Amino acid sequence: MVEASTAQTSSRRVPKADLALIGREAQPVWFEYGPRDVALYALSVGAGARDISFIWDGAPNGMRVLPSFCLVAMNAVGPQFNDLIHRYQKVEAGETIRIHRPLEPAGRLLIRARIEDVVDKGSFALLVTKIHGEDAEGGPVFEIDCSAALLGSGGLGGLPARTAAGERRPIAVGRLPDVEVSETIPETQAALYQLNGVDDPLHVDPAFARSRGFSRPILHGPCTFGYATRVLVQRLCGGDPSRLREIGARFSSPVYPGDRLSVEAWTPKDGVASFQARTQRGPVLTHGHAVLG
Amino acid sequence: MNDVSMPSLIGWKTEPVVLEHTWNDVVLYALGIGARAEQLGFLYENAPGGLQVFPSWAVVPEKRLTRDLEAKLDHTRMLHGEQLIRQFRPIPPSGKLTVFAEVKNIYDKGKAAVIHSGATAADESGRPVFETVTVGFYRGGGGFGGDPGPKAEPLDPPAGTAPTWTQTETIPAHQHALYRLNGDHNPLHIDPEFAKRSGFDRPILHGLCTYGFATRMIVERACDGDVSRFREFKARFADVVFPGEPLTVSGWKQGDRHIVQASTPRGIVLSNAYAVVE
Numbered sequence: 001m002v003e004a005s006t007a008q009t010s011s012r013r014v015p016k017a018d019l020a021l022i023g024r025e026a027q028p029v030w031f032e033y034g035p036r037d038v039a040l041y042a043l044s045v046g047a048g049a050r051d052i053s054f055i056w057d058g059a060p061n062g063m064r065v066l067p068s069f070c071l072v073a074m075n076a077v078g079p080q081f082n083d084l085i086h087r088y089q090k091v092e093a094g095e096t097i098r099i100h101r102p103l104e105p106a107g108r109l110l111i112r113a114r115i116e117d118v119v120d121k122g123s124f125a126l127l128v129t130k131i132h133g134e135d136a137e138g139g140p141v142f143e144i145d146c147s148a149a150l151l152g153s154g155g156l157g158g159l160p161a162r163t164a165a166g167e168r169r170p171i172a173v174g175r176l177p178d179v180e181v182s183e184t185i186p187e188t189q190a191a192l193y194q195l196n197g198v199d200d201p202l203h204v205d206p207a208f209a210r211s212r213g214f215s216r217p218i219l220h221g222p223c224t225f226g227y228a229t230r231v232l233v234q235r236l237c238g239g240d241p242s243r244l245r246e247i248g249a250r251f252s253s254p255v256y257p258g259d260r261l262s263v264e265a266w267t268p269k270d271g272v273a274s275f276q277a278r279t280q281r282g283p284v285l286t287h288g289h290a291v292l293g
Numbered sequence: 294m295n296d297v298s299m300p301s302l303i304g305w306k307t308e309p310v311v312l313e314h315t316w317n318d319v320v321l322y323a324l325g326i327g328a329r330a331e332q333l334g335f336l337y338e339n340a341p342g343g344l345q346v347f348p349s350w351a352v353v354p355e356k357r358l359t360r361d362l363e364a365k366l367d368h369t370r371m372l373h374g375e376q377l378i379r380q381f382r383p384i385p386p387s388g389k390l391t392v393f394a395e396v397k398n399i400y401d402k403g404k405a406a407v408i409h410s411g412a413t414a415a416d417e418s419g420r421p422v423f424e425t426v427t428v429g430f431y432r433g434g435g436g437f438g439g440d441p442g443p444k445a446e447p448l449d450p451p452a453g454t455a456p457t458w459t460q461t462e463t464i465p466a467h468q469h470a471l472y473r474l475n476g477d478h479n480p481l482h483i484d485p486e487f488a489k490r491s492g493f494d495r496p497i498l499h500g501l502c503t504y505g506f507a508t509r510m511i512v513e514r515a516c517d518g519d520v521s522r523f524r525e526f527k528a529r530f531a532d533v534v535f536p537g538e539p540l541t542v543s544g545w546k547q548g549d550r551h552i553v554q555a556s557t558p559r560g561i562v563l564s565n566a567y568a569v570v571e
Contacts, residue, residue, distance in 0.1 A: 036474055040321070043474075049467045049496070049536060056470070056483045186465070187330035191337070195317055195324075204337045257330060 014089050017118050017125030017153040026080040026113040031073040031133070034106040037196075041069050044193040045226030046183055053239070054230075063105040067097055067244045068229040070142040071222045074131045075197035077113040082199075084115075085127065088150040089212060091202070092221035093126060094287070096145040096248030101135075102241060109133045109141055116145075125150045145248070177264035179235040183227070185219060187257045193223040214254065221251035224261065224284055228277050231263040232290050236273055246291035249275070253284045268292050297365045299399050299406045299437045305362060306395040312354050315387045318475075319346045322353060325472040326505030327462060334518070344386035348523045349508035351378045351423040352501050353475050355412035358394035359427070362410060366431060368479075373500050374407070375428035375565070377527040378508075381421040383520050390414045390422060397426065400442030406434030407442060426527075448565045450552050456543035457551065458514040462506065464498060466537040472502040498534040503562055507555050510542040511568045515551050521571075528553065528566035544568065 035057035042054035045066065053059040054066060110133070117128040131144040186192075190203040198220060201208040209217045229247055237243035255261060261284070265275040268290075275288035316338035323335040326347060334340045335347065363371075384390075392414040400407040411426040450456065465471075469482045477499050480487040488496045508526055516522040534540060534557055542563075544551035549570065555563035 039470070040474055043467060043471055047467075049470055052483070052485070055467075058480060058484060060486075188324055188328065188336070191320065191330065192324055192471075195321055201337075201339065204333070205339065206333070207341075 014150070014152045015087055016156055017088070017120070017127070017150050019118050019156070021084060021115050021127065022118055024081075024084060024115045026077040026111075028110050028112045029076045029080075030108055031076040031111050032108045033072070035063055037072065038063060038065050038069060038105050040192075041072050041196055041226070042066060042230070044189065044196055045223060045230050046185070046189070047230060051230075051234070057105055064239070064241050065103040065105055066226065066229055066233060067099045067103070067142075067241055067247060068222070068226045069103055070097060070099070070133055070144060071095065071226070072196045073109055073111055073133050073142075074113070074144055074146065076111050077131065078197075079199065081113070081115070081129070085148075085150070088153050090127070090148045090150055091254075092251055093147040093149040094248070094250035095147070095222065095225055096246065098143045098246045099242075099244065100140040100142060103141065108136060110136075110138075120154050120156045121149075122154045124152065125154045125156070147250075175266070178267045179231070179265040180262060181231045181235065182260060182262040185227075185255065185257050185259050185261055189223065189257050190217055190219050193220050193226075216256065218254040219257055219259075221255075224251065224255045224277060225249055227261055228263045228275060228285055228288065232265055232273065232275060236265060236267065236290070236292060243293045244290060245293045247289070249277075249285040249288035251284065252286045253279075253282060255279055255284050265290075296367075299401070299408075299431075299434050299439065302362070302365065302396050302408070303399050304396065305410075307358050307361070307393050309391045309393045310358060311389050311391050312357070313389045314354075316344055318353070319344065319350055319384075319386055322350045322475050322505070323347055323509075325468070325475050326502060326509050327464070327468065328509060332518075338386070345520045346384040346386055347505065347509055347512060348378055348380040348384065348423065348520055348526070349501075349505045350384055351380070351412070351414065351425050352376065352504070354390065354392050354414060355394065355425045355427065356476060356501075358392055358412050359410055362394070362396065366429075370432040370434070372430040372432070373427065373530055374430045375426075375527065375529045376501065376504050377411075377426040377428075377525070379424045379525045380520075380523050381423060382416070384422055385416060389417050391416075391419075398442070399439060401435045401437055401439030402430075402441060403435045404433065406431045406437070406439070408434075445565065448552055448567055450543070450545045450554050451547075454545060456554075457546040459541060459543035460510045460514060461539055461541040462510075463539045464506070464534065464536050468502060468536045469496055469498050472499050472505075477501065493533070493535075495535065498536050500530040500533075503530075503534045503540065503555065504528055506540055507542045507553060507563055507566070511544065511551065511553065511570070515544055515546070515568060515570045523568075523570055524549075525569040526553070526566070527568075528555070528563040530562070531564040532557075532560055532562045534562050 277285035553566035
């Protein structure tokens with residue numbers, strides 16, 4: 001959402017990004033979940049009645065958990081950082097998820113989070129957070145590289161604009177996508193996605209959205225990302241989420257509930273697939289990559 | 294086969310239970326009965342004027358408390374016949390309710406028994422919030438020498454009169470999957486194989502989901518969106534609804550009462566229905 005919203009940043013003065021944020025850690029939090037959470041998440045990223053293994057724990061071959069469900073686990077530590085960054089105008093800018101072990105339909109995970117970097121991008125600053133999910137024995141289950149843009153908080157002075165570690169290059173594809181799935185995002189989808197433990201009025205409160213320079217509440221970037229994850233699992237992994245080992249993308253522009261979302265993917269070269277997503281207005285997920293097993 | 298005797302269920306009653314709910318629960322319910330994005334007052338916990346709760350949310354705690362009663366009965370012989378809710382004051386968007394459930398009456402219709410059960414809730418100050426009644430037709434449960442009960446009052450819309458209000462909405466194709474997250478886990482509403490064995494091509498919508506859609510439309514069209522004006526809604530489940538079907542709900546105003554009817558293109562699905570509003 002960086003490019004589209006930078007120009008719209010409201011006139012409210014926001015502080016420059018504070019480099020002292022680097023290294024701040026959240027208190028580890030236990031995240032407990034069950035099939036109801038898994039089903040709610042799947043429905044909130046557009047799973048339908050036919051995608052029965054994503055929405056029903058009684059499905060014939062068992063319930064399957066979308067890899068991007070770990071973004072719900074991440075929400076468990078979100079409130080701790082909110083106090084640190086509430087002065088900024090934050091929008092989600094991108095994620096990369098790595099799955100070490102497929103998520104079970106129910107479980108208890110220890111979530112750790114640390115702010116890894118604050119990157120000056122000129123008009124905005126990029127806040128890069130690393131989140132780890134571990135099982136009760138300390139075994140790694142997932143990790144997330146999460147980027148948020150702090151709008152209007154760049155230009156730190158003296159520090160050149162640079163690229164954060166692990167940031168992906170744009171995908172260079174010279175051929176038509178192998179997979180293209182278009183879906184209309186229901187008008188209520190942001191309200192539904194909010195029930196995954198998100199506490200951000202930008203996605204539901206029209207007055208708040210206007211104060212941040214948007215004409216109305218925008219869809220959560222991770223919701224769009226979840227749509228893309230589901231499409232990739234269904235179309236490139238034969239419906240088996242355990243084959244998706246890593247997925248990442250940049251959120252380049254806002255999606256509004258009611259938009260027509262098209263996810264385009266290119267089948268893997270050396271195990272790495274490329275993807276992007278766009279609405280009728282243009283690209284919304286860019287730099288998309290997925291590592292398949 | 295479970296063969297509990299009907300007289301033994303008369304007087305069944307739970308202890309009062311304190312149930313806590315949050316804005317998450319009531320927003321999930323609102324989405325489960327098709328609330329639209331512009332109905333912010335039902336979807337956003339910090340909505341101007343506060344979050345409102347659709348009165349039919351009352352069936353969620355009711356279901357939770359009558360689970361033990363349902364477990365005593367053979368569910369393949371049970372048909373959800375009617376539902377009634379009475380609201381005494383708007384349901385708080387979060388907090389604790391003290392709720393108990395009971396069997397109110399069991400009537401003997403010869404072959405079938407008609408079981409009236411329900412829940413009663415009070416708020417943290419002890420003030421009554423709602424009362425619900427579920428009428429279940431229990432096949433093969435009659436013939437125990439009980440009271441046949443009163444004859445049902447016929448409640449048809451006035452012939453040849455256009456409804457005071459009418460609203461048609463298409464039930465989204467995945468609505469049953471969303472509604473069941475409110476705690477209604479009957480496989481008939483999710484499992485295609487179970488639905489086929491029960492004689493349906495595919496999973497059907499929960500009757501109480503249809504009832505919720507109708508309640509929402511009553512709030513919108515007969516209460517001007519203000520749940521505090523809602524008093525009572527009763528309906529008979531006349532036929533099933535499939536996800537993806539258009540649902541039309543109409544009301545005929547008669548004093549403080551609206552005769553209500555709901556239908557799909559296949560026919561009437563909620564009959565003998567009325568709502569009382571202020």
